[in-house]
Amino acid sequence: xxxxxxxxxxxxxxxxxxxxxxxxxxxxxxxxxxxxxxxxxxxxxxxxxxxxxxxxxxxxxxxxxxxxxxxxxxxxxxxxxxxxxxxxxxxxxxxxxxxxxxxxxxxxxxxxxxxxxxxxxxxxxxxxxxxxxxxxxxxxxxxxxxxxxxxxxxxxxxxxxxxxxxxxxxxxxxxxxxxxxxxxxxxxxxxxxxxxxxxxxxxxxxxxxxxxxxxxxxxxxxxxxxxxxxxxxxxxxxxxxxxxxxxxxxxxxxxxxxxxxxxxxxxxxxxxxxxxxxxxxxxxxxxxxxxxxxxxxxxxxxxxxxxxxxxxxxxxxxxxxxxxxxxxxxxxxxxxxxxxxxxxxxxxxxxxxxxxxxxxxxxxxxxxxxxxxxxxxxxxxxxxxxxxxxxxxxxxxxxxxxxxxxxxxxxxxxxxxxxxxxxxxxxxxxxxxxxxxxxxxxxxxxxxxxxxxxxxxxxxxxxxxxxxxxxxxxxxxxxxxxxxxxxxxxxxxxxxxxxxxxxxxxxxxxxxxxxxxxxxxxxxxxxxxxxxxxxxxxxxxxxxxxxxxxxxxxxxxxxxxxxxxxxxxxxxxxxxxxxxxxxxxxxxxxxxxxxxxxxxxxxxxxxxxxxxxxxxxxxxxxxxxxxxxxxxxxxxxxxxxxxxxxxxxxxxxxxxxxxxxxxxxxxxxxxxxxxxxxxxxxxxxxxxxxxxxxxxxxxxxxxxxxxxxxxxxxxxxxxxxxxxxxxxxxxxxxxxxxxxxxxxxxxxxxxxxxxxxxxxxxxxxxxxxxxxxxxxxxxxxxxxxxxxxxxxxxxxxxxxxxxxxxxxxxxxxxxxxxxxxxxxxxxxxxxxxxxxxxxxxxxxxxxxxxxxxxxxxxxxxxxxxxxxxxxxxxxxxx
RNA sequence: GGGCGAUUAGCUCAGAGGCAGAGCGCUACCUUCACACGGUAGAAGUCAGAGGUUCGAAUCCUCUAUCGCCCA
Numbered sequence: 001x002x003x004x005x006x007x008x009x010x011x012x013x014x015x016x017x018x019x020x021x022x023x024x025x026x027x028x029x030x031x032x033x034x035x036x037x038x039x040x041x042x043x044x045x046x047x048x049x050x051x052x053x054x055x056x057x058x059x060x061x062x063x064x065x066x067x068x069x070x071x072x073x074x075x076x077x078x079x080x081x082x083x084x085x086x087x088x089x090x091x092x093x094x095x096x097x098x099x100x101x102x103x104x105x106x107x108x109x110x111x112x113x114x115x116x117x118x119x120x121x122x123x124x125x126x127x128x129x130x131x132x133x134x135x136x137x138x139x140x141x142x143x144x145x146x147x148x149x150x151x152x153x154x155x156x157x158x159x160x161x162x163x164x165x166x167x168x169x170x171x172x173x174x175x176x177x178x179x180x181x182x183x184x185x186x187x188x189x190x191x192x193x194x195x196x197x198x199x200x201x202x203x204x205x206x207x208x209x210x211x212x213x214x215x216x217x218x219x220x221x222x223x224x225x226x227x228x229x230x231x232x233x234x235x236x237x238x239x240x241x242x243x244x245x246x247x248x249x250x251x252x253x254x255x256x257x258x259x260x261x262x263x264x265x266x267x268x269x270x271x272x273x274x275x276x277x278x279x280x281x282x283x284x285x286x287x288x289x290x291x292x293x294x295x296x297x298x299x300x301x302x303x304x305x306x307x308x309x310x311x312x313x314x315x316x317x318x319x320x321x322x323x324x325x326x327x328x329x330x331x332x333x334x335x336x337x338x339x340x341x342x343x344x345x346x347x348x349x350x351x352x353x354x355x356x357x358x359x360x361x362x363x364x365x366x367x368x369x370x371x372x373x374x375x376x377x378x379x380x381x382x383x384x385x386x387x388x389x390x391x392x393x394x395x396x397x398x399x400x401x402x403x404x405x406x407x408x409x410x411x412x413x414x415x416x417x418x419x420x421x422x423x424x425x426x427x428x429x430x431x432x433x434x435x436x437x438x439x440x441x442x443x444x445x446x447x448x449x450x451x452x453x454x455x456x457x458x459x460x461x462x463x464x465x466x467x468x469x470x471x472x473x474x475x476x477x478x479x480x481x482x483x484x485x486x487x488x489x490x491x492x493x494x495x496x497x498x499x500x501x502x503x504x505x506x507x508x509x510x511x512x513x514x515x516x517x518x519x520x521x522x523x524x525x526x527x528x529x530x531x532x533x534x535x536x537x538x539x540x541x542x543x544x545x546x547x548x549x550x551x552x553x554x555x556x557x558x559x560x561x562x563x564x565x566x567x568x569x570x571x572x573x574x575x576x577x578x579x580x581x582x583x584x585x586x587x588x589x590x591x592x593x594x595x596x597x598x599x600x601x602x603x604x605x606x607x608x609x610x611x612x613x614x615x616x617x618x619x620x621x622x623x624x625x626x627x628x629x630x631x632x633x634x635x636x637x638x639x640x641x642x643x644x645x646x647x648x649x650x651x652x653x654x655x656x657x658x659x660x661x662x663x664x665x666x667x668x669x670x671x672x673x674x675x676x677x678x679x680x681x682x683x684x685x686x687x688x689x690x691x692x693x694x695x696x697x698x699x700x701x702x703x704x705x706x707x708x709x710x711x712x713x714x715x716x717x718x719x720x721x722x723x724x725x726x727x728x729x730x731x732x733x734x735x736x737x738x739x740x741x742x743x744x745x746x747x748x749x750x751x752x753x754x755x756x757x758x759x760x761x762x763x764x765x766x767x768x769x770x771x772x773x774x775x776x777x778x779x780x781x782x783x784x785x786x787x788x789x790x791x792x793x794x795x796x797x798x799x800x801x802x803x804x805x806x807x808x809x810x811x812x813x814x815x816x817x818x819x820x821x822x823x824x825x826x827x828x829x830x831x832x833x834x835x836x837x838x839x840x841x842x843x844x845x846x847x848x849x850x851x852x853x854x855x856x857x858x859x860x861x862x863x864x865x866x867x868x869x870x871x872x873x874x875x876x877x878x
Numbered sequence: 879g880g881g882c883g884a885u886u887a888g889c890u891c892a893g894a895g896g897c898a899g900a901g902c903g904c905u906a907c908c909u910u911c912a913c914a915c916g917g918u919a920g921a922a923g924u925c926a927g928a929g930g931u932u933c934g935a936a937u938c939c940u941c942u943a944u945c946g947c948c949c950a
Contacts, residue, residue, distance in 0.1 A: 578913095584912090585915090733918095832897085839934085842933045
């Protein structure tokens with residue numbers, strides 16, 4: 001930048017050109033890339049890969065901004081940082097997109113075939129898969145794009161196959177004929193955790209199952225009458241007196257005219273319905289277990305698309321399951337089998353992708369035997385090798401891990417990692433291998449590969465190490481695994497975090513990350529989930545357009561209280577846009593007041609405001625480090641915000657104006673240096689504006705990101721400067737307050753009297769110019785004896801009495817009223833203190849320091865009260 | 879049914895034993911020379927309710943109410 005460009009700043013900050021410039025600059029200069037060979041300590045992370053189908057939403061914005069703050073902070077602290085980005089192939093989501101587009105053309109996946117379908121999917125990925133990554137770059141995240149990965153790229157496929165084969169060979173992956181959750185719309189099975197339970201208002205139908213050749217009958221209650229077509233038993237509790245006479249008998253299944261046994265099992269809940277339940281092993285998870293235990297036949301009456309099968313009977317075959325329900329009920333009613341109907345609400349499983357009601361479905365599927373893996377994963381957290389932040393998520397994690405079910409990993413989809421299992425067409429022998437066997441290892445017959453693909457989460461579970469080149473022994477793997485931090489939402493602790501821990505421990509023999517930071521959900525201002533149907537989505541790109549990326553990032557950081565959901569408000573964002581503008585203008589002021597030649601600071605000759613701001617800065621650095629170390633982003637944001645606006649701008653800059661006017665070079669240099677430190681501290685939160693401003697300062701280098709993080713040098717701490725400054729601030733504020741209360745316009749200059757002459761002259765004497773400027777004062781008098789209240793308007797700064805001399809005369813009544821009001825307020829505070837101090841228990845039991853603080857405060861208030869009373873009596877005597 | 883969290887200024891939220899806080903909004907004054915996306919000053923609270931522990935509770939414990947989320 002030329003000197004000319006450096007000098008001139010626009011009057012207000014325009015984020016757009018600045019953001020475009022620096023995001024390109026950072027990438028061009030490869031500032032985000034991790035180094036394989038480096039003497040620095042490493043800090044690595046992997047980005048939770050967004051779906052290729054994704055468009056950037058606030059959840060992403062939050063989940064990516066927070067760790068970016070950490071990465072930039074770490075990098076400036078001298079770490080070799082590496083944050084690996086990438087995308088997830090999102091099996092079901094892409095599958096649905098392609099199927100939809102086929103449907104629009106009057107085609108279906110069956111019609112075009114697997115090969116063509118996959119060709120279309122890859123084409124789609126090429127075209128749209130980069131959208132989300134481009135949007136990510138807008139956020140200014142310091143991601144190492146040279147290491148970008150995709151869960152379906154070549155290396156990843158190899159890793160996935162390797163894992164599948166290994167686990168199979170160890171007996172941790174098996175194939176079973178099992179009742180699984182199937183989405184009839186997506187036409188695939190889903191794992192247990194892909195099911196969302198929702199309360200649904202339904203009915204409880206009571207159906208009569210008669211005993212043949214008898215007038216007796218059993219009445220069963222069910223929420224799904226259509227499944228009765230597949231009943232193979234009725235179950236009662238063995239101790240249920242009502243039904244003892246039915247033990248060992250058979251009942252007639254209406255509509256189907258089959259005889260089914262009455263079985264007894266302790267699992268049966270006697271309180272549910274009539275205490276007798278129908279058993280449909282092929283269509284209900286509980287009944288499935290019951291059926292296995294009692295050796296019952298499994299009759300499939302509903303197929304994978306939610307339609308009735310042949311086994312349901314001629315009359316119902318081909319009907320949709322819900323149409324069939326109505327028909328069955330109607331039929332039962334007509335034949336007198338329906339006893340009654342009750343309203344009943346119960347939880348029903350829905351597909352997490354398309355919200356269709358799940359159908360339990362009996363079929364051959366692949367499973368991961370999870371217990372041995374979960375055991376290690378539990379231990380790692382118990383041993384503190386992985387820490388959840390906030391820690392209450394640990395409990396949730398354990399709760400889930402202890403009652404974990406085997407994981408159904410096969411999906412009846414085409415887009416994804418095809419299961420590396422092969423079947424002999426002759427003898428049906430199963431072979432699991434990295435590559436397709438030429439022929440059956442038993443009989444030499446031809447082999448075909450399993451049609452199904454793996455659950456998307458199976459591959460994402462390998463993300464922290466497969467992205468680093470595993471199963472090859474790469475340098476990246478050696479340097480960057482295990483990663484240091486995983487930042488993600490609580491909604492995928494089970495889907496993803498737990499499984500990464502299991503797979504990492506299994507295949508890398510080490511945890512995939514040391515800390516898991518769980519951020520909240522981003523909600524709208526009314527705390528509702530953002531959703532398209534509600535129309536309450538706040539689009540991050542729109543916000544960036546309106547307020548700038550830095551403002552968006554700062555808003556998210558300031559609202560990120562660990563463990564809490566975020567209610568995002570646009571007003572707040574506008575506030576932080578103003579903050580960006582404030583920094584812009586503070587920098588503008590600094591630039592306008594720098595002299596041409598380069599100056600060095602002389603720490604020995606610093607004036608009060610400089611000593612004060614450096615002392616404060618030192619404390620702020622400590623506070624920031626502490627907040628960031630503990631992921632208290634909101635706290636860090638508040639600290640830096642307050643420091644910049646209300647200390648650096650409101651007091652420091654205002655205070656040094658006289659010194660600058662006098663051409664104090666030392667102050668100039670100090671001001672510039674302080675601004676530099678501030679820009680560094682703010683950089684992780686607001687990378688764009690800070691980078692831009694820093695480049696305007698003389699002596700800047702390649703990038704602020706490559707600079708070192710400020711160190712809290714204890715030598716800068718200056719109690720005396722802070723004390724003096726506090727007095728001057730109180731003094732100035734008190735004058736301003738009195739001015740405002742007496743409606744004195746700025747132009748009407750007043751004279752200021754300050755008591756305690758020796759002390760106050762020592763504190764304020766050197767800063768009269770600043771006091772005059774900030775308080776609108778003409779002449780300052782230091783006195784030992786204050787003139788009486790009739791001549792001055794009185795106030796107290798700290799414990800020092802002050803008085804303002806007006807050009808016009810004082811309104812006695814008004815002034816008395818003002819003082820009276822203040823006296824009342826003061827006495828209230830004092831009263832509370834005295835009550836406490838007069839309590840002997842307090843003095844005895846409270847810590848000495850607390851007692852001392854109370855006593856000191858009490859004395860101060862007493863002094864103040866005395867002065868107020870004196871002023872009042874003086875006025876009264878007038 | 880089990881679990882987790884919330885309830886503090888008009889709004890959004892901090893605070894986790896020792897003076898009740900911030901931002902926005904509101905009121906009044908101010909276009910003073912970095913900034914009106916600004917400055918100065920101000921008003922605004924039964925810290926959901928009831929008990930308890932403590933010298934002292936918004937903060938710890940128990941219960942209640944309301945709202946939200948997760949799991950079954």
